[in-house]
Amino acid sequence: MKIIVDAMGGDYAPAVVIQGAIAAVKEYNIDVVLVGDEERISALLKKNKYRGANISVCPAQEVIEMHEPAAASIRKKRKSSIVVGLNLVKEGKGDAFFSAGNTGAVVCAGTLSLDLLPGVERPGIGMVIPTLKGISLIIDVGANIDPKPNHLLQYGIMADAYLRHILNRPEPKVGLLNIGEEESKGTEFVKETHELLSQSSLNFIGNVEGKDLFSGKCDGIICDGFVGNIALKVSESVGEAFQEFLKRYIKSSPLALLGVALLRNSFRKFKKDTDYSEYGGAPLFGVNGVVIIGHGRSNVNAIKNAIRVAKEEVERKFNEKILEAINPAK
């Protein structure tokens, strides 16, 4: 199996991406093609003392920066690592694509280059998040910010398939993110979506609220990409603010510093239990090929695990499951 990796994508690219790829080929039985600046990649492979045959390099002269507008950048930069890498998958020269680069550009280029799976109307980004009961999947977190109710129904169906076939949940519960639990709550859009989900064969538990995001009340949380993006980033914000507040108080107290030292193990466990890098990247659902998107801040572990997720999707023929679920035999 050959995973195509955007060597130039992410805040710490290419160095960290290459280290993650090396870790992945050592741990999993796969080949990786690193796409990007050939000279820099070769130098970094040498620097990391990688001499195996499982990593090859495909040159790409351009890089789409993190904040370039998605559609315009992929039109202009046909030789970018994202466009070149996705074309390799399209041409059958690779089984999956991973990038921790510009998310919008990956969504856009992924959809254009690989096309959507027959029957799927829009792509969606799924994100695995830690909860008090393990993990949940939230979809969409930013691919489709102005969706139709039917797109969210399809996200529900794809989330169900992912939860069953990749995350090994036998009867996944799916909830709709809303401002209240009652059926009557929310915008017209959300109410229509609620109805579609209710009529579907999904194990739909109804509306869930923002406060349920990390409670583990359901396995799959469905929302539009705008709300999903805000929800995720707000949760990051709370964590960062909390750390910053605590730092301030602790600075001025030696006893508090000792307290933190004694809690180091607990904090470490917390960090491990909630470490996004363990879950790898976020799958781009609905495109006709396997595409995994990494957080811009991905570290070596996150890159390695994202490549593992790509491998699992390919191995378990995840897109065939989606096709069956979206287009059930009549």
Place this chain on the structure above:
Amino acid sequence: MKIIVDAMGGDYAPAVVIQGAIAAVKEYNIDVVLVGDEERISALLKKNKYRGANISVCPAQEVIEMHEPAAASIRKKRKSSIVVGLNLVKEGKGDAFFSAGNTGAVVCAGTLSLDLLPGVERPGIGMVIPTLKGISLIIDVGANIDPKPNHLLQYGIMADAYLRHILNRPEPKVGLLNIGEEESKGTEFVKETHELLSQSSLNFIGNVEGKDLFSGKCDGIICDGFVGNIALKVSESVGEAFQEFLKRYIKSSPLALLGVALLRNSFRKFKKDTDYSEYGGAPLFGVNGVVIIGHGRSNVNAIKNAIRVAKEEVERKFNEKILEAINPAK
């Protein structure tokens, strides 16, 4: 000054509401009218040994429960504490209304009974949140879940007025909650809102992301009520999940327990710095009267401070400032 208080609203009503009202009349130079079940209120006033002349009771036979549908409940329950209390303000028998009850019902009844301020198109709920730089105001957090761009412009104008005249910020910075900082980001709705805010005389700093919610990047954060509600509830969820996670680790370690003990002061400071009950309730902006909404979980301190906020809005003639700002002299 006379503040009308819904004695029956909130998870711990009427006991906690009455304690909060007693604390308020002792601390501030005001009168309070408690609206609700006369017998229970009188018994509770006696139980709390209140014998002053600053609190009176106005009977209301019905109670709108927390999860009743807003519009239907205020139509059906004309004798509820919310409807009766707001009518007192309408008839000039009180200067402001406070309730920690059913938010939707307060918004609905407040708008119907008091009407909107001339020029204001929709009411909005503002919420003061703690940030790393002090406090910020986020509006709307649930009154208007499917707004037009102009409603958000008006929220910006009302937030600016509140920040200047109630929170004493001389040059408040206003930001628009979006999925990216670039002007080109977001839905058509958000882009149109961005343009309106840019053309306004507000100190508009552009888009802010979910991760900026608690950073204190701007003083006023504008968003639609659906997104605002989800954002707030997600942030509560993160805090609760964090506590729950830590509890689990700590249980199994005596050293960690000692660590927590040593950090007690820091946690206490954190709790104080981020204690919503210090900021009182959430003002319902745009109605022709002063209406403050409390969190369902309001404690005595929150009730007391919400009554203080109501008093400040009346004293500082806040609605006149809104009128001037929304309808500038030509």
